[in-house]
Amino acid sequence: MLKGLMQDRPLLLSGIIEHAARCFPETEIVARTIEGDLHRYTYAQARARMKRLAQAFLKLGVGPGERVASLAWNTHNHFELFYALPGIQAVLHTVNPRLFPEQLVYIINHAEDRYLCLDAETLPLVEQLAPQLKTIEGYILLAPRERMPKSHLPNLLCSEELIAAESDDFEWPEFDEKAASTLCYTSGTTGNPKGVLYSHRAAVLQVLLSTAADTFGGYMPGTQEVIMPMAPMFHGNAWNTPFSAPLAGHKFVLPGRDYSAEKLYELIEGEGVTVTAGVPTMWLILTDYLDRTGRKFSNLRCSVSSGSAPPRALMDKMLNKYGVRLINCWGMTEALSATKGTPKPGTEHLPQEEIFDLMSLAGRSNLLCELRIVDDEGRPLPRDGIATGHLMARGPIIAGGYFKGENDPMDAEGWMHTGDVASLRPDGYVVLRDRSKDVIKSGGEWISTVQVEGIAAGHPAVLYAAVIAVPHPKWQERPLLAIVPRQGHTITREEMLAYLKGRIASWWMPDDVVIRTAMPISGTGKILKRELREEYKNYVLPSLRGDSAAE
């Protein structure tokens, strides 16, 4: 092979913080501490502390490829771990404290984490788990000595003491860019959690993609942004914002553990936040707060949304009442930066309604993420916007397996099963239809539960809507709609069905509507349809009542 004569240097995450400290030494990172006050420092100061932490981990014996867990909120201390550990070729394993204790124990033992970093808020949880954690040799509380709470945790270290004991004089080692960098388990809704093990190479590529002018850049014109992730760092690395903010030199604002609308609003206004990132649910809560208090935003212009399609009414209100454009894109722990949600070239002059139509789609695929859809036998389907199939993803930013090789997500041709059902439009947009396991097969055709739910949730009285399949003797499966009304609202089965009529295809109409007071919710805030299906597995649809024997 004739090799290009370019320098053979690896893509490493340490390069990002070095870049930030060299080019944006004075740019601020502002983080709410667990105690609630604000901590301020600069990229140059952050780098110095990361280098000290890195040396402390080396002294603790953390070697290349070894995992260190974090059970922590969005603080500056947690941010520092994103460089201190990958920087020495160790792996930061971010763990979601909202998971159930048995899941946490499984995950930490499965990852064989050697140390666990925690904060004052997660301490009680960690104390509860500690007796079952088989590989943890010590606990590191991310706090100065004077804020260290009393605890009976064995081998409990104070992060600030570790930092104080080291010097700033440290050069990041160089190693293969394919080395693992961070580890994040997807809780899933079936089976054991699965570990997505990112590499330095994939993370740097993801971050380069995420800073593109036509990705987040579309509403971040220039370099003058202040970015605040509303996604926790244990959720897909807070969508890589701990890497993208330093890369672009953006002021970085971290909300700590307090995700109340009031505190988020205070930070957004107080720190001049221009861009946030988070799931649509956060925005339902925030707009509700703004509606109630009559407040407005001074600087916020854009929020990047992922996880589920934002309701049209929310996009409309955010833009037209509060001046914030919601950019929706598709991604998953296995596929960060897979799509971009900005409107594509040539669509800028469309009427607002049509732009909303585009932006409520699941974005367009990014350069390093090829997408295709296949049928049940794995045969590719056309990109005509109509054909619906299993969404498959391929590229160097996409997971190719899970930690310790369980649940291989790859097909024979090297494409990853996303677990989603989608159509691909000829203009590059992704239309997400459903999760493969949630989609309803009625008379051989697919019914998208997600789309029916989206429309049902548009009714002003509806807080949550979930559509599940119930068995049907003739059609195999038929949809059942479960709804939870908003506080202070009521809605009947008949009102809901009347609302849906004409808004969805007639054969998509739910065969019944049940009104509930609550939904089963997972540790990551998703409705657990598995539990709903279990609950309604013997449900007899009205059309079958009394005459089921006759079918």
Added chain:
Amino acid sequence: MLKGLMQDRPLLLSGIIEHAARCFPETEIVARTIEGDLHRYTYAQARARMKRLAQAFLKLGVGPGERVASLAWNTHNHFELFYALPGIQAVLHTVNPRLFPEQLVYIINHAEDRYLCLDAETLPLVEQLAPQLKTIEGYILLAPRERMPKSHLPNLLCSEELIAAESDDFEWPEFDEKAASTLCYTSGTTGNPKGVLYSHRAAVLQVLLSTAADTFGGYMPGTQEVIMPMAPMFHGNAWNTPFSAPLAGHKFVLPGRDYSAEKLYELIEGEGVTVTAGVPTMWLILTDYLDRTGRKFSNLRCSVSSGSAPPRALMDKMLNKYGVRLINCWGMTEALSATKGTPKPGTEHLPQEEIFDLMSLAGRSNLLCELRIVDDEGRPLPRDGIATGHLMARGPIIAGGYFKGENDPMDAEGWMHTGDVASLRPDGYVVLRDRSKDVIKSGGEWISTVQVEGIAAGHPAVLYAAVIAVPHPKWQERPLLAIVPRQGHTITREEMLAYLKGRIASWWMPDDVVIRTAMPISGTGKILKRELREEYKNYVLPSLRGDSAAE
């Protein structure tokens, strides 16, 4: 090593055109043909033709790593070669038709090109060179049969016939991302031209960097841009625009061979160009045209400039009279995408004069290009904005050698000598002082000829200014300023010196000024200081005249 579990897929240029054809199939490429009319087609159509061309090259026997030369202007045919050849792991060798014939012969023989692609404009030149080209097996004229001129070139093929003979049904092969992709010789001002051999990996990384919101994106807010390179494709791949435009889905406008102000203006207005890229000289010519005709731009907002610092007066006029912001950055054939020229975060509210100060610097380094300065012994110097030294570059987007190993540009620690002398500011900006070979050493201190030239060129009567060293018995070297007045203007030695006084340090003041009618200019449009130095090597400065024996 614990490898991250991400898909092991290469960064290849073919992925960019596949992405464009999938996501922006209808987006246009508009190119002026050699004959002067406009050719229009889409990314989907371009991909189909590239795939046909690729197969034609395979049939001609062009194998992996083999070179095919182009001596062609910015046409759609030339654009297609940027994918057809690298897409099959062959190497596109872009050759600058403005070089002197002996340089062209050297370059093509040195590269051992197997075929040479040309157009009707470069045909006479190629006919002249052909007898001396030792490795060329055939010539491919980029034109349809009906536009094929008569020629005695041996084995002359018609590109459109090659394309017509193939089918669209072709899958790009996969191979190592470190494979060579394109080859570009730097003409240099001393010694033989040196070949910079890009890799697919480096090119994809450069392009990802160039599409960042804070790189070109700062003035390209979103996806709705129309981009026209005014740099020819043989000049550092037209700054990678043949790759960045399809990646971002920008409409791509190519000026063919006609770089006259009138034709460029016509294209910019007619096609709604919003962003151009080119050397400042192009803008001197264009603003002169606008001044004379009273015309304005309707859509153009930004021009990315590189090669030399734009005069302040030009930046001012372009922005305040014509609404076009000039973004200046530093780069070289060996270091594409090395810096970004957009103002850094926190500078947006500075007075315009201060923003101009920043933007006349050489930009800020990009993530994958580390910069440092060293003294004559290679010792790193501080980043204080004052210390001045040899600029060194390191990173996966930077050249690490030249084709066939001549003139190794690397130091022992893996940094590339850029041949520039610079200071690095603590806020990340690069201050370019001079070329290492041009800088004047006077009494042990460096005088930046570039800075003195920039100020001299600010005088309204000055067209070209060049400062060179002449020997001095006491100070070793002292500066001599040579100027060429603008047409219809005159200027005297005394007027020039009076203009400089107070604008530059007194010990930087040229010891003499000579007024010339022309400058020696290289094939790439640069003033050949080497020839000036030769011409004035025995020049006796006024201060030494008559009493030189007394010194």
